[in-house]
Amino acid sequence: MDSSLEEIEFLALSANRVDVLRLLSDDRCTRRELAEATGASQATLGRILADFDDRSWVRRDGSEYAATATGRLVATGFTDLQEIIETERTLREIVDYLPTESLSFDLRRLSDATITVPTQTRPNAPLQRLLGLLEDADEVWTASHAFNEQTLTVVRERTLEGDQRFNGVFSRSAIEALTHDSGLRRRLEGLLETEHASVRITDEEIPLAVMIVDDVVTLLLRDDDGILRASVDVSDEVIRSWAENTFEAYWERATPLDVEMVGSG
Template sequence: MESALAEIEFLALSSNRVMVLESLAEEPHTRSELADATGASQPTLGRILRDFEERRWISRTGREYAATATGRLVADGVTDLLAIMETESKLRPVMEWLPADVMGFDLGRLRDATITVPSRTRPSAPVKRVNEALEHAEEVRVCSHAFNEGTLKTVRERVVAGRQRFNGVFSRAAIDALAEDDVLRVRLCELATAESATIRRHPEEIPIAITIVDGRVYLLVRDDDGVLQAAIDTDDPEVLSWARSVHEEYWNAATPLEPDAL
């Protein structure tokens, strides 16, 4: 194990080593091509190539260098580890609130996700991120423990205008909160009676807030006090498949919202 850790340290201490090995794992390169691809100087490249040849990670044919089978194995492992660490670093600020226990996909699928957090100047940035997507969406599916005023306003306007299809399933508490406000109750009724919208009420608390906007998933993350901490969005196919299955699960267990009952 110690020798393996030493090899990991050997690579990790130099971004040039990682870039050279990844480049050679993709296709053969000359030293000049490696210099152009990595920005490393010729003396640095010379040391790196000698070290790699000693480890039998690369071989040379004429003027070209290429990764060996074991070199490609190491390159693949380093690439995977870098992706994992980049994803972890991105998620670290919101990890304590992430509902990982109900997220049925590999967190590595969030590598390219966009994470929007509130700031002092933009405290509502996560909600705004979602609402901006809703303003142009043709098909929306929501599964949530909350239905905020801004989202209701945006969705109602587009649905009533015939520019959006909406299927939302909400916890009973979310519906009741809207029904307590005269203005919001009217908007909710208008949405519920629109031809291209269907709203269902789930009898229990929904522990997650998912919005599927066309082919993109938006996950709202809240802390234990219910304060919004982040919006995470991605178009990763596995995350999208998971979000659709969660929506379907809660949808099937819910009952249609009857506007007369509000």
């Protein structure tokens, strides 16, 4: 085994080792303080500190211990690795539907995301999750390649009542799908007639549906057949900035949609 892998294994096989190295990277600690923080016995701590001293990861100063520069380097690198693995585990089920080429942010930003996928008992779980957010939202911005009946119904009712401000950019195919159904066309016309909604249409490809629902960014992931496979909700400043920039870019290049255009469609 490569020596670097052996060192990773040495650290990874003991949660106490990881905890002690992190604690000492943050601040000086006595053995008593380490025992209180980790729950490890004094005998265990003795072995850990001796192993760390052999690797020059820690130094003792009187009754206190502190991580060396290389010890802090290892602690930081191991924490980064854990965050990467945690994110991978979070995204493992949906990675096949995630258009990563459209995402300019670090995927680790999704480590705390709420991911909703269909189940046998709740096949429409991702859509229901989205509708739940929309039903309580004051402001919604979206750029999407789809505009389904349920979403249209919710935002139309909310905007008609003056309880929501809605701005959406949709692909031409999404709007045409609504106009080909007389009932959905009337609902779309009703949405366009409200002063609280603005809709634009684009001929650009929108590979990923992005919604900003108040303080939550929602990504809607579909497969190659257009079937909704997951909703990903996250509250993160970096991802929100990316979502806002993405929406604004589509919005600026899109054409405003009005009732006359829908009727003629």
